Amino acid sequence: MEPRVHIAQDEPALFQACAERLVSVAAESIARHGGFHWAVAGGATPQGLYRLLASPSFRDRVDWSLVHIWFGDERCVPPEDAQSNFRMVREALLDAVSVPPAQVHRVQGELPPEAAASDYADALRRHLPEADKVPQFDLVLLGSGPDGHIASLFPGTDALRKRRPAAAVYVPKLESWRISITLPLINTACHVILLLSGAKKADLVRHVFRHSADTNPLPVQMIRPSGELEWFLDDEAARHIT
Ligand code: 6PG
Numbered sequence: 001m002e003p004r005v006h007i008a009q010d011e012p013a014l015f016q017a018c019a020e021r022l023v024s025v026a027a028e029s030i031a032r033h034g035g036f037h038w039a040v041a042g043g044a045t046p047q048g049l050y051r052l053l054a055s056p057s058f059r060d061r062v063d064w065s066l067v068h069i070w071f072g073d074e075r076c077v078p079p080e081d082a083q084s085n086f087r088m089v090r091e092a093l094l095d096a097v098s099v100p101p102a103q104v105h106r107v108q109g110e111l112p113p114e115a116a117a118s119d120y121a122d123a124l125r126r127h128l129p130e131a132d133k134v135p136q137f138d139l140v141l142l143g144s145g146p147d148g149h150i151a152s153l154f155p156g157t158d159a160l161r162k163r164r165p166a167a168a169v170y171v172p173k174l175e176s177w178r179i180s181i182t183l184p185l186i187n188t189a190c191h192v193i194l195l196l197s198g199a200k201k202a203d204l205v206r207h208v209f210r211h212s213a214d215t216n217p218l219p220v221q222m223i224r225p226s227g228e229l230e231w232f233l234d235d236e237a238a239r240h241i242t
Pocket residue numbers: 041042043044045046072073074075085142143144145149150151152
């Protein structure tokens with residue numbers, strides 16, 4: 001299935017378009033199997049999207065009681081650490097909507113990395129439906145760094161070859177451990193949304209859209225879901241492809 005590309009004039013319009021799409025994917029998932037398993041993205045970009053979903057204009061358009069929040073990746077820090085993706089998502093979204101606590105599947109970043117990865121992989125296998133024996137998300141929301149990493153799957157790391165649902169990843173350039181879902185989960189998802197904004201991502205977007213058949217693909221180019229892939233870009237991130 002060819003990826004669909006949505007280009008918004010600025011970041012507020014980007015979050016509005018992505019929020020509308022997320023609401024429709026959630027409704028479709030709930031209608032299909034009675035729930036919505038969503039792997040959220042970390043980092044800075046999606047915070048505006050989460051705050052919009054938590055606002056009065058969107059908050060009541062999702063049946064949060066049927067949503068399961070998962071994390072595409074997490075830093076190996078305690079949940080209240082400033083670096084924690086859980087803390088960021090809690091503050092930007094979860095504190096404002098009523099996802100049942102048992103349906104917020106936090107990565108236990110405070111544990112030793114291998115233990116955290118193993119616990120998270122067990123939870124993914126326990127709660128998610130499967131497709132070809134791989135836990136299947138309804139939606140994986142991802143950002144990408146200028147180097148083309150997704151979640152915590154960085155170029156040239158062996159995490160890109162892991163088959164288990166979640167892996168402990170040491171990131172040399174960050175000198176830190178992370179827990180990440182792996183490529184099989186991303187590519188088994190019903191929907192994948194890539195959300196990129198800002199001029200810093202423009203070169204990466206040009207590389208991806210100009211070199212679709214790279215012999216040495218970046219992680220973001222390894223996303224080939226059996227489901228639907230959609231790019232949500234603002235004008236600045238898309239300036240080399242429009
Ligand atoms: C993280 C994210 C990471 C992020 C990219 C883009 O934990 O940081 O999962 O993969 O999506 O690094 O980050 P920005 O949105 O901050 O550019």
